[in-house]
Amino acid sequence: MHSLIYQLSDEIIESDDFLNEEELYDSFVGSIADYVNGDIDRNAAINELVISLTPYGIIYDPTEQSITFRQGFKEAFFKERYTNLKKYVSKLTLEEFSGSTDTFPLYCIKKTIEDKYGTYIYFDNVYITLDEFVRNMEEGKKYYFGSAIDYHF
Numbered sequence: 001m002h003s004l005i006y007q008l009s010d011e012i013i014e015s016d017d018f019l020n021e022e023e024l025y026d027s028f029v030g031s032i033a034d035y036v037n038g039d040i041d042r043n044a045a046i047n048e049l050v051i052s053l054t055p056y057g058i059i060y061d062p063t064e065q066s067i068t069f070r071q072g073f074k075e076a077f078f079k080e081r082y083t084n085l086k087k088y089v090s091k092l093t094l095e096e097f098s099g100s101t102d103t104f105p106l107y108c109i110k111k112t113i114e115d116k117y118g119t120y121i122y123f124d125n126v127y128i129t130l131d132e133f134v135r136n137m138e139e140g141k142k143y144y145f146g147s148a149i150d151y152h153f
Helices: 042-056 073-091 094-098 104-113 130-136
Strands: 002-009 035-037 058-061 066-069 120-123 126-129 142-152
Touching (some): 042 058, 042 066, 042 073, 042 142, 073 104, 094 104
Parallel strands (some): 002 120
Antiparallel strands (some): 058 066, 066 142, 120 126
């Protein structure tokens, strides 16, 4: 399976400072990814993210290569997953929770809270899941795109 890592910053990122795949081999590859590939269409990758986030309330400026998350983005982004989480937890048995039987329901709960094999954001020299980024980012603040890198897990 493949997913993407997006470099974001609260300052404009010069192309010389774009994250490259070699920088991910020290920590990201081996712990999350099997390998990374920086030879992708950056603009197409950014558009993919923009399209996926648009329903939750963003402003994308293709000229600046920036994204601003509107007020209420966080709640809109997590609303459906929160509803699903409550359903999953209400149906979870002690046996499933303890690992005595099928652990798939527990996996669903973990993935609903944080998708460890989904989109990643490289921000402040650290890669974090999109979920973690959204929980910690500042609504109304402008973020600038750097590179986009494909990864395989």
